[in-house]
Amino acid sequence: MPEENKKSLTLSVKKLRKSFGPVEVLHGIDLTLRGGEVHAILGENGAGKSTLVKILSGFEQLSDGELHIGESSGNSQRIDVWNNSIAEQAGVVLIHQEFNLAEQLNVAENIFLGNEIKGRVFLDKKAMRAKAQEYLDILRSDIDPDSPVERLPVSAKQMVEIAKAQAKNARVLVLDEPTAVLTQQESQVLFELIDRFRQEGVAIVFISHKLDEIEQIADVITVLRDGELVGSYPAAELSKDDMARLMVGRELSSLFPEMPKVPAAAEIVLRVSDLLLQGNSAPSSFELRSGEILGFSGLIGSGRTALMETVLGLRRPAKENLGRVELRGERVDFKQLSAARNKGVAYLTKDRKGSGLLLEKGLTFNFSLFSLHKISKLLIDTKLEEIAFEKAVETFDIRMKDKSIVAGNLSGGNQQKLLLAKILEAEPSIIIIDEPTRGIDIGTKSQIYHFIGQLVASGHSLILISSDITEVIGLSHRVAVMYHGEISGVLEGEEIEEVEIMRYATGLKNKVSPQIKQNGTSNAKA
Template identity: 75%
Template sequence: MLHGIDIELRRGEVHAILGENGAGKSTLVKILSGFEPLTAGELQLTDDSGEKIHISQWNNQIAEKAGVVLIHQEFNLVDQLTVAENIFLGSEIKKGLFLDKKQMLKKTREYLQSLQCDIDPDVPVRNLAVSAKQMVEIAKAQAKHAKLLILDEPTAVLTQKESQVLFELIERLRKRGVAIVYISHKLDEIEQIADRITILRDGKLVGHYKGSELTKDDMARLMVGRELSSLFPDIPALNEESEVVLRIENLLLPGVDHGASFSLKRGEILGFSGLVGSGRTALMETVIGLRVAARNNVGSITINGEQLKFKRLADARKKGIAYLSKDRKGSGLLLDKGLSFNFSLFALQKFSRILIDKKQEQQAFDKAVDTFDIRIKDFNVNAGNLSGGNQQKLLLAKILEAEPAIIIIDEPTRGIDIGTKGQIYQFIAQLLAAGHSLILISSDITEIIGLSHRVAVMYHSEIVGVLEGEEINEHEIMRYATGLKTKPQKVTAEKELDKKLSTG
């Protein structure tokens, strides 16, 4: 719910909207794009002559006619259709009774060329990379003669290089006079591209600022309403006497000549870094049985001295491994189910003998809500109604209720505001103190550096380096992640490290 928000969006400006999850950003964007009605206040548009027009009725159809286009984090594209068919979907060009495909292809090429995008308009969208799909969405906005373009977390699934291409495109649109609303939790992006910034907190306006007025620290403080003295908590030092709880040797991924080998000690955070598509998620999904290794008879998985192979995730869970997927909306939570149902799904044996003890289940859920500070206004809603940050905290509570010894966390803070990030980092520190071991996959290098005891870097589905101590810095990680540097005799070196760790 919003409380008396005033905002002015100007031609040729990038206007960033910041706030924690639940601050009101989504509601504001839905109102601007006509997907949610105004219950009070008014909207004004300025036409090409500069005259202000008061809008009495506002919905998505009227908004689109006025040139307001919203590009969601989840793209609104049909994979089976071509680029041109997607761009003209619902507004097809016809020649008599038939589609004028030649004209649609011609127009699509013009839109893509104006954005300096080298994309074949006749290729199915399913064949495109994520960054190319985003360009198609922006070309669709061009076809609708967008005057106000709203971008919701546009770089959430882009690499750093792809993000830079997007920023260059935004700059070209800005110079053409398009007004751009930019929503992101990545404060370095806001610092780089925003002309003006509006900050919301708890549905209320904190203030409007020039982009040049605020540092990242200022933005974070204004968003959460307090000083963030240190985002990363003190991580307990790794006990050299601790035993190796997980050992992977020579596990082979498809299309790779060298197997992956690494080890994890009790009470350790082993970070996995690398560019998007480097194989980090694929490797972990192979370890826990969600994917099949390239050759079944090659490689080994050892947990607490017992050699195992997992055919499915449930087998890994039984051996004390929990997996927090990066796709919390797809494979992490059942969004159309209730909160307590999601919470207890992995730990039903704790609440049941023959029948589920609802009272015990509710008590455990209430305790988790308090422990993880899951902010719930209505306990009867489904998981899909929670903000992204609260969904992530619910997912973390869900996997921990099963009391795993080893936790694999994939992109734990993607799309989450800075205040909630700090909370999740605190939870991670508490897990280490309690003796859990974690594998952390993250595309945020500062997160990897701030939390990890050691860092394994992947390139083209291979572990090309395992860094520790002073080696863990952005420069060194990127040299390995981009293939500029590899450690020779990777598997042998890792085995020697395992031996060293095992003997203390």
């Protein structure tokens, strides 16, 4: 365990440059990390944050510039050879954006991976398990140290990564977007832990797109823009507005677009009544009106995605399901996503890398994959395909070095825009979007919000699942909140407000509509 008298570390880079092939992505960065400070790094997607922290932790080599390391601020020395194992020996630990866990091993084994506690001959499994439990307890996490990592939800994996950092006795802890997959409560626990590390003299690097979080925990803020250093500032001197302005380099127009009102008489385009999901006891009901954005809020794992995937035919409902799904009054039972697509319903997955885009395939290939039926009879009309793609690049402002790159080489924000273009190319009238702006910089976020605004204005109806509460509040006409697999309330007008949503999301309040109650009781008997 870290001791209080541990000597803190100062790690700094001077005029750091980094090139990949002929392309320089970092143009002379100066940065100093000091023990006992939380150093936030801010920047839009593609600004070079991840590359910078990979260099700091030895996963990438710097192309030019100097790296200094010192026990205290006085006597720092220049380091010539800096790689991952040297960095780890010095106590620099990076928690990757994409996790670095051995999926088949259990939690305790992962926490001590490469850092095992040994008995005389064999590994001391008992000691590792006990220690792992201790680390998890500090995180107030109820993850079972014996559970295989592959069975854990994303947020739990993040917690395991953090526990792993504790085991490594970190002196510089680098967190690359740790809260992107955490709920607000989990994030708060993480912040308490960061605070504890800070008091112990650990230097912490923190990357996040959530400005609230940065305001809450950062001591120093460094802003990058297009690989250039904008500057390093004491956190107290910057407001959230300042942060956003420095990142983008221009004044932000309003983040959310003006939304047209939904007329009270608007047609109900999608009605889900008493749909019973697998592994759930309570059925779900909701309706979506034409031209409306229905937000879905709730904690991670509350069943929002499962509900939508069941509606769309990506999952089967529970065997004893008696509920139904109606599309403009017509009953449907989608067994394949293609059936839903052909009826004008599309789904934008929250997992853009795992389920959204083929990262090793080209942009056009990805773009047309969901709507090939539109451009082919016997053969695919590649001319039409090319024209449609060019148009989408323009409409959605997809930025790339050149058109022949693969999707995996786009920045996160541009991947998300490509994914949105891919889904919309099928011309759906009902669009279910799941976490559309996760891990995306504020400039692209605003763009995506405006696309959503245009969709609604042109008569589309949307369901918006998001863990970003400001986003749900800023965009939705009504908000359905889910708790433990059921819709605990549908909020309208004045009720749509952060604290109220959290009450429903955490089970403090539950106003199930009368019709569900009826069926809920009949279901409880079954």
